[in-house]
Amino acid sequence: MCANILRANLLRMQVLLLALGLALSAPVAFAASVDEVKAQFAEAFTKGESTDKKAALRLAQGLGKDQDDVAFELLIKGVNDRQVHDEAVLALRARTGLQPTLLNRGSGYPGYPASDDASEWNNWLSQRKKDKETQQKLAEGEKKLKELEEDQKKADDAKNGKPATGGDKPAEGSDKPGDPATATTEPGSDKPAYEPPSDLGRLDRIVFKTGGSLVCYVLSKRVNADGVLQSVRIVHQNDGGEETLAADLIARIDEDVR
DSSP states (O other): OHHHHHHHHHHHHHHHHHHHHHHHHSOOOOOOOHHHHHHHHHHHHHHTOHHHHHHHHHHHHTSOGGGHHHHHHHHHHHHTOTTTHHHHHHHHHHHHOOOOOGGGOOOOTTSOOSSSSHHHHHHHHHHHHHHHHHHHHHHHHHHHHHHHHHHHHHHHHHHTTOOOSSSOOOOTTTTSOOOTTTOOOOTTTTSOSOOOOSOOOSOEEEEETTSOEEEEEEEEEEEOTTOOEEEEEEEOTTTOOEEEEEGGGEEEEEOOOO
16 A cells, blocks of 8 residues: 555656656746837738747737727737637637637627627727727816816806915915005006907806716807818807817707806
């Protein structure tokens, strides 16, 4: 019985040594930059050796999550290659976390592509890029909307005589009324910082895609040759100044609401 245990331990030791030897003999992979990965990928797919192509796919798959767009583009090139098509598809599934339905099909972005053809994966990648751009524009629009709302609130507070929030308080005694005999008035100091046009008409409401809205005066709308809205030039209430809003931020315009 002791002999059997000894033989089992020796066999287990041989397996471990074999695995260690394979690990030490394998090429060591270091984190490569995006440019290095692109260069090695192009070289591998130019030479035409399947082993080089598979190694290039592993480098692309090893790129960080912040380089998803580059990794997807490279892996999709592998999908279009007969020698490494299957490996490239598996790498894309692993990176996206998506799995096809029966017959390796899907419904398209944001789900799995309609098929595992390179053209369908390219369509998937194009839709993903458009979605990211839209989300970025919406985020920028929401930020801009908050700034506009804050500016409008400050203008309303100033009109109603409320002190502005924040900023440094005036020094003690500096807010006392001065002597009318010694007070001076600079030429033009009684004019507002912005003089709006006199023919603004009634107020309009701009509803943003983010869900917010802005009541203002619409001066003009710019459209392209096909009649598609490109931007809107507005004037804020309470002498808040003019601004041009991109059409990508606007859901609709309600005219003459007040």
